[in-house]
Amino acid sequence: MLCWHDCFQGIVSFGFYLMKLILAVIQPTKLDAVRQALSRIGVTRFTVCDAMGFARQRGQTESYRGAEYRTNLLRKVELEIAVNDDFVERTLECLEQVARTGPEGNIGDGKILVLPMEDAVQISDSQQGPGAV
Numbered sequence: 001m002l003c004w005h006d007c008f009q010g011i012v013s014f015g016f017y018l019m020k021l022i023l024a025v026i027q028p029t030k031l032d033a034v035r036q037a038l039s040r041i042g043v044t045r046f047t048v049c050d051a052m053g054f055a056r057q058r059g060q061t062e063s064y065r066g067a068e069y070r071t072n073l074l075r076k077v078e079l080e081i082a083v084n085d086d087f088v089e090r091t092l093e094c095l096e097q098v099a100r101t102g103p104e105g106n107i108g109d110g111k112i113l114v115l116p117m118e119d120a121v122q123i124s125d126s127q128q129g130p131g132a133v
Helices: 004-013 028-040 085-099
Strands: 019-026 047-053 060-064 067-071 074-084 110-117
Touching (some): 028 074, 028 085
Antiparallel strands (some): 019 074
């Protein structure tokens, strides 16, 4: 008799993933609003990391004690969110709406990446697969 874990492994081996890892790089000032919005849609578990980035903004000109200097890397915040497939679309929509500055958005608002996630293991009770997310 096959158990859920065996069926899950079969699905993964055919290239279908039941979970996704969403990496969202956003402005630090948007973190609290994004956290609250994600909580409202039922996404309550994620990791927050400080990040530095360089993209189309090309850094900023700063002034320190009268001397001007250019910063090449800008401070960002990276969210690592593991979700089951049924939460992917609503999580993406939430991130896009809340992390955007203004109705049109601006350069430097961030980036969202969605990656397939093969497996997850909850350390406390060894639960594995979509139930661990």
